Amino acid sequence: MKAIVVDKTGGPEALQFKDSPKPKAEAGQILVKNHAIGVNYIDTYHRKGIYPMPTPFIPGAEGAGEVVEVGPDVTDFKVGDRVAYTGSKSYAEFTPVPVLSAGKIPDNVSYSDASALLLQGLTAWTMVRDGYPVKKGDYVLVHAAAGGVGLLLCQMANLLGATVIGTVSNDEKAKLAKQNGAHHIINYSHEDTVARVQELTNGQGCHAVLDGVGASTFETSLKSVRRLGTLISFGNASGVVPPISIAILGEKSIKLMRPRLYAYIATKEEKDKWWGELFQLLADKKLNIQIYKTYKLEDAKTAHTDIESRKTVGKLLLEL
Structure with missing residues (x-):
């Protein structure tokens, strides 16, 4: 498959678009064919080494797409399900995702909106409901x-x-x-x-x-x-x-x-609570999803340059 790979941390040039082995869904995982991938500021921290990760690595912390394979013990998902997920190597054509990190998205929610909302939406919602209950x-x-x-x-x-x-x-x-x-x-x-x-x-x-x-x-x-x-x-x-x-x-x-988001969604019960509330806000049309620009996967360098320029507004996405 094609993916963005970081062999050595650094500037946007560290994001290399190249061939990478296609993963399989192992126990407790689903394999997602990505359609929309969220670009988040935390991705630049990983790329630069502010939050160190073992190299080489595929960056990215969220995406949305179609389940194409399920692990041997997975019962909550099936091939063909439309899902969004957090916390996995999303800058790629295919991403193996732990079932705890994935959730089904309603048929009337696009892959783009789901990916644009998920990580930033969960970050914002947990902040105003728990970090400081507004x-x-x-x-x-x-x-x-x-x-x-x-x-x-x-x-x-x-x-x-x-x-x-x-x-x-x-x-x-x-x-x-x-x-x-x-x-x-x-x-x-x-x-x-x-x-x-x-x-x-x-x-x-x-x-x-x-x-x-x-x-x-x-x-x-x-x-x-x-x-x-x-x-x-x-x-x-x-x-x-x-x-x-x-x-x-x-x-x-x-x-x-x-705060860091993943402390809020460490268990299935916590994930279901926060995801459920967030997608209910979207279903009730109480949130406006602002997508600034959508880039091709191979243009991830440009997306990182843009998000670090502080000139963007709203969400940046990669698409396949």
Whole structure:
């Protein structure tokens, strides 16, 4: 089969499109013929070695497609099922997927929408339902509000009754974030984020700050959280947050969280709960899936260059 393979970590040029052995479905697995593959910022961390993986490896953390083979002990899936999955080597024509990591998708949901929603949607939904349970009357600050996770966070926090403040870098992103649930926009290219947050919250700060940017926004996020508020740092788009002294949380008794999705979906019961709630939101048409661009598998380098440019809005996909 054709696949993207990383022999040595580095820049986008490390993504090599080449022949790779076609896998088989082993015990506890299904083999999926991919139709749509999600591109996520975590893929760049793996490619660069921020989150080390043994080389060579096939990157990718989600996809959607058709089951073409089932392992000898698999009873929950059959050949022909339409599925989406997380946590496997998805930048390839075929991906072996543990059954715990896969779920069937409704007939009226496209492969593209399923793949575009799954990883970022689960990340966002677990964040606003468990990381900080958003409720009516809250002020929530979402950094990079026009990104893939950011747009979903704006929609979800709005749906749960919060006043959503989104940060963006330009007018185009501001418009998109507003269309997806942000009540107030801060354009950090010419506005002081902390000052605007204080103005919008009557000097109190936000109940929760959801920060997927990382190093460059961490201090701003700390200053934007209100007393007894919550800061969730869930990404490293601008680099890894440097080590901190825990004492910096004390002045306002801030709760600091650094979640990873897979801790939320480690069991079948957990996966079924979060997947079920997420796809119910989609079935109820309560979520707008924003796909920025779809690339061919062999153009994964371009997709990584684009997502790291911070100029994209919404979700990037690879298709076969």
